[in-house]
Amino acid sequence: MLHVLVAVTLLGSLTHQAFSFMRRTPRFSPNSIVNRYRSVHSPTFTNTIIVLFLLQIVLGGLLYPRYRLDVRSTLEDLQLRGANGLFEIKEHFAAVGLGLLPAYWLFWQPPLLPEYAATRKYLTWLLASFVWWNFLVGEYLNNIKGLYP
Amino acid sequence: MDRFARFKIFSMLFGIVYSVFFYFNWSLFQYYPALQKFSRVNLPISDAGPAILWYAWIVAAFAISLAASLLIPRKWAEKIPPGWVWIAPVVLVLVILYYEKHWFIR
Numbered sequence: 001m002l003h004v005l006v007a008v009t010l011l012g013s014l015t016h017q018a019f020s021f022m023r024r025t026p027r028f029s030p031n032s033i034v035n036r037y038r039s040v041h042s043p044t045f046t047n048t049i050i051v052l053f054l055l056q057i058v059l060g061g062l063l064y065p066r067y068r069l070d071v072r073s074t075l076e077d078l079q080l081r082g083a084n085g086l087f088e089i090k091e092h093f094a095a096v097g098l099g100l101l102p103a104y105w106l107f108w109q110p111p112l113l114p115e116y117a118a119t120r121k122y123l124t125w126l127l128a129s130f131v132w133w134n135f136l137v138g139e140y141l142n143n144i145k146g147l148y149p
Numbered sequence: 150m151d152r153f154a155r156f157k158i159f160s161m162l163f164g165i166v167y168s169v170f171f172y173f174n175w176s177l178f179q180y181y182p183a184l185q186k187f188s189r190v191n192l193p194i195s196d197a198g199p200a201i202l203w204y205a206w207i208v209a210a211f212a213i214s215l216a217a218s219l220l221i222p223r224k225w226a227e228k229i230p231p232g233w234v235w236i237a238p239v240v241l242v243l244v245i246l247y248y249e250k251h252w253f254i255r
Contacts, residue, residue: 054210061204065182068201085252091203092171092245096238099210103234104155109153115231122235126242 003059007135010052017042017049018128021121046108053127057098071141083144089135096108100127138148154226161217161237163231167210169243172248176205 044070067087075083104127130138170176180187183198192200218226 019176064203065180065185065199068199069182072199081252085249089245089249089254092168092249093242094242095203095207095210096164096245098207099167099214100238101159102153104162106153106156107231119231119235122239125206126238127233148207 003056003063003138006052006059006123007053007131007138009024010049010056011131011135012043013052015130017045018124021124043079043108043110043112050105053097053101057064057094060094067141069124071144073142080144083141085100086137087141090134093133097127097130101128154223154229155218155221157231157234158213158221160234162214162217164238164241165212166213167206168245170206170209174202175209176202177209178203180204212214220250229250 013060072084072087100123104123107116112120178189179191179200179202180188181192181197181200188197188200193202194200
């Protein structure tokens, strides 16, 4: 349960930060939800995101033995190879994301130099993609017994 | 930025080292959830159940990337173009997805 709550908080923070790179669009008024969502002060999210990501790794690591014994064997019994593959990718994304945290922190350090804006953006988008993938796969695997009766 | 330039090396290497260890199935230790214990040696699956190698891959990636980032001179680290820091993991992700396709294609 804690793993899911931390995941949702991390997902919200990273998505906010990732959206902050979107250009302000004249299609929406400055007070629209789209422009308000993307106009957060994104550097303030950085340390929180790093702490939440590390916490997620620890919580995921603690849950892994139960997954390996209970869920994975069920997936193998049901011959759901694809579901196992999704989890394999999830664990690799978690590891690659973990390794990116020092660079992510570095490029978000003030002053935010414009020459590093692209690197900052792509590192943030990469981390956001990993977190979204891992969240969706985690939820899918969590509910898989209900999906395949 | 320059003071922490070595972070770029760490981040670029971590995913690569992790992937090499997982590709070759190298691990300095494994965890056996059924026995709830770590082991330096491979135990038979009939007695110990399945092993988890992921912890060992993370530890190896951390140790090797940290050592390399401390050993490589800071001046070299400063010269690494910032783009490499995100391009390297993007390439790695593509390699991982290609490698893992066997789960979805028979």
